[in-house]
Amino acid sequence: MLEVQDLHVTFTTYGGTVKAVRGVDLYVNEGETLAIVGESGCGKSVTSNAIMRLIPSPPGKITRGMIRFKGEDLVSLSEKAMRNIRGVDISMIFQDPMTALNPTLTIGTQLMEGLYEHQKVTGQEAKRRALEMMDLVGIPNPEERLKQYPHQFSGGMRQRIVIAIALICEPELLIADEPTTALDVTIQAQILELFEKIQKQTGVSIILITHDLGVVAKIADRIAVMYAGKIVEVGTKREIFYQPEHPYTKGLLRSVPRLDLKGGKLAAIEGTPPDLFSPPEGCPFAARCAYAMEVCTHVHPVKTSLSPSHQVDCWLQDERAKKLLATSSPK
Amino acid sequence: MLRYILKRLAIMLVTLWIIITLTFILMVSVPGSPFNSESSSNEIVQANLNKHYNLDQPKYIQYLEYIKSIATFDFGPSISKPHQSVNDLLGRGFPISFELGIISIAVAVLSGIILGIIAALRHNGIIDYLAMGLAVLGISIPNFILATLLIQQLAVNWEIFPVATWSSPAHMVLPVFALATGPMAIIARLTRSTMLEVLTQDYIKMARAKGLSPWKIIIKHALRNALMPVITIMGTLVAGVLTGSFVIEKIFAIPGMGKYFVESINHRDYPVIMGTTVFYSVFLIVMLFLVDIAYGILDPRIKFHKKGGD
Amino acid sequence: MKAIQKKNRHASVPDEWFQWKGKDMEAAEVVARPSLSYWKDAWRRLVKNKLAMMGLVFLILLGVMAIFGPVFSPYDVNKQDLPSQYQPPSAAHWFGTDGAGRDVFTRTWYGARISLFVGLMAAIIDVTIGIIYGGISGYKGGRTDNIMMRIIEVLYGLPYLLVVIMLLVVLGPSLTTIIIALTVTGWVGMARIVRGQVLQIKNYEFVLASKSFGTKTSRIIRKNLLPNTMGPIIVQMTLTVPSAIFAEAFLSFLGLGIQAPVASWGVMANDSLGAILSGNWWTLFFPAFFISFTMFAFNVLGDGLQDALDPKLRK
Numbered sequence: 001m002l003e004v005q006d007l008h009v010t011f012t013t014y015g016g017t018v019k020a021v022r023g024v025d026l027y028v029n030e031g032e033t034l035a036i037v038g039e040s041g042c043g044k045s046v047t048s049n050a051i052m053r054l055i056p057s058p059p060g061k062i063t064r065g066m067i068r069f070k071g072e073d074l075v076s077l078s079e080k081a082m083r084n085i086r087g088v089d090i091s092m093i094f095q096d097p098m099t100a101l102n103p104t105l106t107i108g109t110q111l112m113e114g115l116y117e118h119q120k121v122t123g124q125e126a127k128r129r130a131l132e133m134m135d136l137v138g139i140p141n142p143e144e145r146l147k148q149y150p151h152q153f154s155g156g157m158r159q160r161i162v163i164a165i166a167l168i169c170e171p172e173l174l175i176a177d178e179p180t181t182a183l184d185v186t187i188q189a190q191i192l193e194l195f196e197k198i199q200k201q202t203g204v205s206i207i208l209i210t211h212d213l214g215v216v217a218k219i220a221d222r223i224a225v226m227y228a229g230k231i232v233e234v235g236t237k238r239e240i241f242y243q244p245e246h247p248y249t250k251g252l253l254r255s256v257p258r259l260d261l262k263g264g265k266l267a268a269i270e271g272t273p274p275d276l277f278s279p280p281e282g283c284p285f286a287a288r289c290a291y292a293m294e295v296c297t298h299v300h301p302v303k304t305s306l307s308p309s310h311q312v313d314c315w316l317q318d319e320r321a322k323k324l325l326a327t328s329s330p331k
Numbered sequence: 332m333l334r335y336i337l338k339r340l341a342i343m344l345v346t347l348w349i350i351i352t353l354t355f356i357l358m359v360s361v362p363g364s365p366f367n368s369e370s371s372s373n374e375i376v377q378a379n380l381n382k383h384y385n386l387d388q389p390k391y392i393q394y395l396e397y398i399k400s401i402a403t404f405d406f407g408p409s410i411s412k413p414h415q416s417v418n419d420l421l422g423r424g425f426p427i428s429f430e431l432g433i434i435s436i437a438v439a440v441l442s443g444i445i446l447g448i449i450a451a452l453r454h455n456g457i458i459d460y461l462a463m464g465l466a467v468l469g470i471s472i473p474n475f476i477l478a479t480l481l482i483q484q485l486a487v488n489w490e491i492f493p494v495a496t497w498s499s500p501a502h503m504v505l506p507v508f509a510l511a512t513g514p515m516a517i518i519a520r521l522t523r524s525t526m527l528e529v530l531t532q533d534y535i536k537m538a539r540a541k542g543l544s545p546w547k548i549i550i551k552h553a554l555r556n557a558l559m560p561v562i563t564i565m566g567t568l569v570a571g572v573l574t575g576s577f578v579i580e581k582i583f584a585i586p587g588m589g590k591y592f593v594e595s596i597n598h599r600d601y602p603v604i605m606g607t608t609v610f611y612s613v614f615l616i617v618m619l620f621l622v623d624i625a626y627g628i629l630d631p632r633i634k635f636h637k638k639g640g641d
Numbered sequence: 642m643k644a645i646q647k648k649n650r651h652a653s654v655p656d657e658w659f660q661w662k663g664k665d666m667e668a669a670e671v672v673a674r675p676s677l678s679y680w681k682d683a684w685r686r687l688v689k690n691k692l693a694m695m696g697l698v699f700l701i702l703l704g705v706m707a708i709f710g711p712v713f714s715p716y717d718v719n720k721q722d723l724p725s726q727y728q729p730p731s732a733a734h735w736f737g738t739d740g741a742g743r744d745v746f747t748r749t750w751y752g753a754r755i756s757l758f759v760g761l762m763a764a765i766i767d768v769t770i771g772i773i774y775g776g777i778s779g780y781k782g783g784r785t786d787n788i789m790m791r792i793i794e795v796l797y798g799l800p801y802l803l804v805v806i807m808l809l810v811v812l813g814p815s816l817t818t819i820i821i822a823l824t825v826t827g828w829v830g831m832a833r834i835v836r837g838q839v840l841q842i843k844n845y846e847f848v849l850a851s852k853s854f855g856t857k858t859s860r861i862i863r864k865n866l867l868p869n870t871m872g873p874i875i876v877q878m879t880l881t882v883p884s885a886i887f888a889e890a891f892l893s894f895l896g897l898g899i900q901a902p903v904a905s906w907g908v909m910a911n912d913s914l915g916a917i918l919s920g921n922w923w924t925l926f927f928p929a930f931f932i933s934f935t936m937f938a939f940n941v942l943g944d945g946l947q948d949a950l951d952p953k954l955r956k
Contacts, residue, residue: 054539086542094540099533104555104631113551114541149631165541270664287665295658297665320659330661342791346798353804357811464692467944471937473887475894476910476929483922574802578894582914596810597896604810608803615800 001205002028002051002090002173007065009046009055016277020046022229023065028173033199033206035216037252038226039273044209047226048175051207052092053082069173087114091166095178097158101150108146111165118169133164136201137194156187163194170202177209192218213256217241222309225249228273228284235310245312247289283315291316291330335627343620350612354605355397359390361601379408379416380602401613406606411598417606420591427497428580428587432572435507439514439568444561446515447522448554454527462519469516475578478509482582497585506583510575514568518561526557555629562626566619573611683872686949693945696938703753703935710750719743719902727921737923739909740916741902748904749927755905756886756935759820763885764878766824771831772874778832779839790836796829805888809897819898823885834877872950879943883936890932906932 009021021043028034036044049055050062053074067074069090074082086092094100102110111133112126121129127146134142137160150158159179166174176195180188196219199206210216216223217237224234225246233246244250251269271288274280280287286296295315304317315321380386384407385396400407406417450462472480485505486494492505529535530553538548573589580589588607595603687693716734722742730737736745778789805822812818892898893907900908906928913924 052540054536083542083544086540088542092537092540094533094537096533100537102534102538102552102556104559104629105552113538113543113547117541117543117547151631162537165537286662290664292662292664293658294660294662295654297662298658299654315659318654318659320656324659324661328661330663342794342798346795349795350799350804354807357807361811467937467940468933471883471940472929472933473890473936475891476932479910479914479925480929483925487920570800570802574800574891578891581895593895596806599810601810604807608807611803612800615803616798619798 001030003068005066007050008063009050010061010063012059018276019279020229020276024231026224026231028205028207030205031203032221033208033219035208035210035220035223036226037210037213037216037223040211041273042226043229044226045177048177048207048209051175052086052090088118088169089171090173091171093162093166093176093179096182097155097162100162101158103150106147106149107161111168114169129168133168137164155183156190159183159191171204173205175207180215195219213252228279229276233312239310245306246314247291248285293321332627336624339620339623343616346616347613351398351401351609354609355394358601358605383407401609406610407602409600409603411600417603421588421610424586424588424591427585428576428589431506431576431587435510435572438507439511440518443515443518444522446519448526450523451526466516466519469512474509474513474575475582477512478579478582481505481509494583506579506585510572510579514571521561521564522557525560526553529553529557559630562622566622569618570615683949687945690945692941696942699938706750707753707757711747714744714747716744716747730923736927739912739924745923745927748909749931751904752906752909752928753931755899756889759889760882760886762820763823763827764881767828767831767881768878770828772835775832775835776839779836793829793832796826799826801826806897809892814897814900819889819892823888831877834873838873876943876947876950879939879946883939886936
């Protein structure tokens with residue numbers, strides 16, 4: 001349904017040009033949840049904003065690539081045509097529900113304005129739909145709550161409202177940018193369950209942006225691991241969790257606390273991601289990678305398909321590296 | 332909300348009391364003021380003063396009587412114009428000053444907001460730089476300088492506008508322009524900066540993600556929030572326009588309250604200075620109070636009595 | 642076809658590059674963006690702001706001229722020379738002469754002295770009171786803060802210029818009384834800003850850390866809080882100066898401030914009110930220009946400092 005090819009996004013700043021996204025390929029099928037995971041600053045939010053064409057410009061710009069949604073290339077669409085896609089076909093949920101709602105407008109106004117904008121609805125019809133949505137996302141006393149302002153709701157409730165706003169025009173794709181990061185752990189679980197329920201009821205596809213592998217394990221179908229503006233490994237949840245190939249993916253998984261492994265040390269990945277003002281020529285992870293070879297610092301690895309759904313960008317997949325791995329172990 | 336209003340009301344009353352007391356203390360302590368000196372050139376004046384300020388009574392009685400007279404909107408007699416009271420002057424001058432002030436504020440607010448919005452929307456563009464350059468200039472040129480320059484160029488050299496008096500709309504153009512430029516510049520800058528800040532907020536991004544049109548986003552989501560700070564400075568602006576009107580009325584010879592006030596200063600007509608100051612202070616402090624209340628009504632977050640949530 | 646391409650690219654990589662290299666932690670920690678200290682970074686941004694730099698240069702020149710300008714002039718500030726009244730600018734009188742035949746050039750620099758002195762003194766006094774009051778209020782918090790803030794709220798409601806006018810009527814016009822009158826309520830804004838800054842910063846971890854070591858309150862304020870609150874205070878100071886300069890000129894213009902014949906820009910503007918009607922524009926132009934441009938310079942410098950000192954804006 002959605003296919004992104006070779007997406008490049010740059011930001012021009014005082015200090016130079018930041019290459020925030022450097023050739024991202026991904027696709028989302030109908031009714032599935034794709035999770036994009038990575039450290040902060042790896043370009044995952046930029047990717048999602050690019051799909052919505054919400055990159056602030058200037059300084060941001062989509063310099064190359066294609067975003068194909070239902071046969072149309074969103075990159076070349078006019079701003080006006082794009083408005084008819086935003087909120088209607090593709091919706092977005094933001095990280096912080098405390099700031100995503102306008103403090104001076106009632107929940108009802110904010111919930112229904114998307115409907116009024118895109119569909120010819122009467123006030124009655126809009127209200128009926130709003131109440132339906134409030135019910136779907138689990139807000140009690142919806143009738144009364146519609147008239148209230150954001151500050152009268154808790155964080156979890158606000159995030160439910162944000163989700164309701166995103167869903168009111170029945171979009172086919174929902175992009176959720178760190179939807180649970182700003183919430184308490186107990187609320188997080190509730191919101192994740194809500195996502196599952198919504199997907200079951202409406203069949204909406206979801207792109208879930210997160211740095212939290214726990215969230216991913218719960219609701220993702222497929223996972224794309226992003227690092228320094230590129231997707232370094234993508235696969236089904238099973239493939240990524242049980243057969244990770246990229247050293248970075250492995251490192252990420254090792255850094256998640258697990259109860260089932262006794263005595264296992266929690267391994268953080270040492271070092272910091274490369275500066276995207278001047279990304280390295282070779283593999284961006286090479287400097288932090290225990291398995292780094294000479295080649296990694298010179299040439300960016302090529303995509304290797306391990307299964308129809310599982311691809312990885314890593315020199316370790318090369319025959320010669322496999323030979324090296326068989327005869328010696330890294331320093 | 333009620334608690335908020337009551338709190339503001341209390342602060343307002345304390346402020347009023349302080350300014351009234353302050354004027355009283357200052358007047359009583361001023362050397363050479365009629366409150367101290369027994370010698371007065373004019374008997375009618377002295378009689379008026381005695382009557383109004385109870386000068387033959389002890390100080391605390393004077394003070395209480397003084398507060399009482401202000402509470403009943405009686406601002407006392409004049410020395411330099413023996414047969415007039417401050418209330419007479421107010422009755423004649425205030426309507427004109429009020430008109431000048433209201434027009435100036437309306438011009439300043441409208442043009443300032445529009446300029447600020449345009450500048451914010453064309454952020455870092457030529458229009459933005461131009462508008463903000465003008466705004467800094469507007470803040471920097473003192474209103475009395477601007478007024479004299481306007482008279483020199485537009486009235487004396489080019490003879491486009493008439494000056495002096497307050498008799499026709501054409502007479503109003505220059506004084507209003509001189510008086511409104513500063514506040515307009517302040518509003519334009521404030522609107523621009525809050526607008527820019529609001530435009531980076533998540534809820535604006537959210538509104539864009541809903542696919543709303545740019546104008547709807549600006550008017551419905553951004554403007555309302557961006558104008559909140561403008562409301563908070565309205566009190567200060569009114570004060571600025573009011574004090575500005577002293578010099579503007581003096582320069583343009585407009586027979587408003589400001590002109591009388593300046594004359595009273597020059598003649599050291601203490602009762603008029605005192606009465607007018609108190610009147611203006613009451614006016615301004617009440618304005619500040621109203622502005623606070625307006626802010627409370629417009630910003631739903633201040634109504635903290637009804638707490639919802641879970 | 643894709644497969645062939647891939648194979649080719651793989652093949653083009655020399656075999657000897659398949660050697661273990663391991664982590665390169667130095668490379669992994671390299672940050673390309675130059676890291677500058679807060680003040681250096683702020684200065685760098687200020688220098689880039691042409692308008693602000695123009696303001697700074699103007700103010701420095703004005704300061705120099707205020708000190709040395711009258712020295713260069715052969716004319717006495719207040720000496721009247723009626724035969725040579727209203728002379729247009731010439732080689733002898735660069736800025737012309739006024740209605741009493743006084744040299745406008747000389748008087749302008751005397752006016753600059755007064756304006757700068759009033760502006761700077763008002764700013765310094767405001768800052769001193771504001772920092773002490775706001776610092777104590779914000780740092781102590783609780784009941785103390787509550788009471789101190791109520792006092793500020795009340796003072797804030799007082800109409801500034803009216804109070805100043807009242808005070809001047811009573812104290813009598815002079816340079817000292819102007820400064821006193823301007824600062825009696827002028828510090829309130831500064832105190833508010835300082836308090837806000839202190840409140841924001843006092844819960845920072847480094848302050849809690851030094852507190853837990855038993856450091857004295859005064860020391861915490863001095864060593865930890867002040868350096869971190871300097872930015873907004875400096876900005877507020879730069880904006881206090883022009884408003885004080887304006888107030889002085891305004892009051893002198895009303896006849897409440899500096900008294901003629903002393904040369905203050907406000908006095909000079911007031912003196913020349915009648916003159917412009919007869920076409921002697923220079924008597925008004927020079928004081929008007931210098932008042933406006935000095936305020937302009939302080940305002941753009943203040944704006945520039947605000948942009949430069951606000952780390953949030955760092956891009």
